[in-house]
Amino acid sequence: MPISPSSSAQAARELVARRLRDLRKASGLTVTELADRCGWHHAKTSRIENARTAPSAKDIRLWCGACGDVDQADDLIAQSLNAESMYSEWRHQVRSGLKQLQDTRVQFFHETQLFRVYSSTLVPGLLQTEGYAAALLSNIAEFREIPNDGAEAASARVHRSRVIHEPGHRFVLLVEEAALYYRLGESEAMAAQLGYLLTAGALPAVSLGVIPMTTAERKHWPIETFHVYDDRLVSVELLSARVTVTQPSEVALYLKAFEELRRMAVYGQAARALIVKAIDALN
Numbered sequence: 126m127p128i129s130p131s132s133s134a135q136a137a138r139e140l141v142a143r144r145l146r147d148l149r150k151a152s153g154l155t156v157t158e159l160a161d162r163c164g165w166h167h168a169k170t171s172r173i174e175n176a177r178t179a180p181s182a183k184d185i186r187l188w189c190g191a192c193g194d195v196d197q198a199d200d201l202i203a204q205s206l207n208a209e210s211m212y213s214e215w216r217h218q219v220r221s222g223l224k225q226l227q228d229t230r231v232q233f234f235h236e237t238q239l240f241r242v243y244s245s246t247l248v249p250g251l252l253q254t255e256g257y258a259a260a261l262l263s264n265i266a267e268f269r270e271i272p273n274d275g276a277e278a279a280s281a282r283v284h285r286s287r288v289i290h291e292p293g294h295r296f297v298l299l300v301e302e303a304a305l306y307y308r309l310g311e312s313e314a315m316a317a318q319l320g321y322l323l324t325a326g327a328l329p330a331v332s333l334g335v336i337p338m339t340t341a342e343r344k345h346w347p348i349e350t351f352h353v354y355d356d357r358l359v360s361v362e363l364l365s366a367r368v369t370v371t372q373p374s375e376v377a378l379y380l381k382a383f384e385e386l387r388r389m390a391v392y393g394q395a396a397r398a399l400i401v402k403a404i405d406a407l408n
Contacts, residue, residue: 135176141205142176144197145188149174152192162191180205233354234288241353241383243299246307248318251286251296252325252333257318258282260310289331296331299383299390301347302338305403312407319404323397334390335399345385353379 149159149170156174160167164187172178173188180188182202189198242249248257262282263275289296305322308315326333352360359370359379370376391399 137204138179139176141180141201142174144201144204145180145185146174148189148192148194148197152194154192159188159191163187231285234285235291237354238294239353239355240294240296240298241380242297242351243348243383243386244304244350245301245347246304246350247300247309248304248322249298249300250282251289252298252322252331253279253282253286254314254318254321255279255283256311256314257309260314264309289325289328294330297334297387298331299334299336299386301336302399302403305335305400306406308407316404316407319400319407322400326396326400332392333396334387334392335396336386336390337399340389344389345382348382351379351383353383356380 149156154162156170157167160170163170163184169178173180173184182205185201185205186195186198189195189201240251242251247253247261250258253261256279258279259276261275262278263273266273266275288294305319322333325331350362352362353376354360356376357371359376361368361370361379370379390396
């Protein structure tokens with residue numbers, strides 16, 4: 126079972142906090158003494174040491190200076206920034222609208238050679254049609270109570286997804302059969318989306334697998350949607366945040382889960398039959 130992504134991010138924060146606490150103790154300073162040297166209240170020292178408050182780069186430099194370990198500052202700052210980048214709340218990412226969020230990863234997509242995506246609840250973003258994406262993104266905008274630029278964001282998402290037609294990339298995409306039945310938008314939009322899966326799934330660079338709802342004795346349970354970019358980064362989508370996983374042992378855990386899920390999926394004609402069945406259910 127993969128480690129909870131949010132727990133993983135918290136563990137990274139706690140590692141930074143532990144290193145700072147060890148520096149303080151090694152220097153023989155109390156919590157209050159360190160706070161006095163840094164010019165802040167002792168409660169802030171406690172919050173940082175207990176990973177309740179993320180230290181800024183300035184905080185870390187003051188801390189290391191107070192402990193006589195200035196040479197430790199740069200490494201700790203880099204470690205802290207990495208810990209904070211692992212867990213990025215959606216509310217911060219969508220302040221400028223959902224379209225802007227789609228535009229942020231265009232270059233990253235072009236640089237990735239192998240995409241592996243598992244989606245338990247939705248058609249994978251790389252295969253979403255504009256109508257389906259617009260319905261989904263508009264729902265997200267309303268739920269998050271932000272300006273609704275769902276149509277523009279959907280257009281940007283589809284434009285970004287043209288990477289599946291570019292040479293030099295491979296795509297292994299898994300979707301739970303149940304996701305084919307979750308209706309987003311009108312029936313016409315759903316029909317167009319499912320019809321596009323029949324087309325996109327036949328592209329040479331795309332391997333589209335559907336995990337049947339009737340799979341007996343599943344070897345792996347449905348889990349959160351996640352994307353693996355090459356073998357170096359996993360992006361996990363939670364309701365509240367996007368979590369970025371780069372720790373090799375954790376990336377390996379997601380790859381292991383992906384392989385178990387992939388072996389349960391059906392492909393080719395069998396996958397197309399399940400998609401056609403979902404289309405028929407729209408009528």
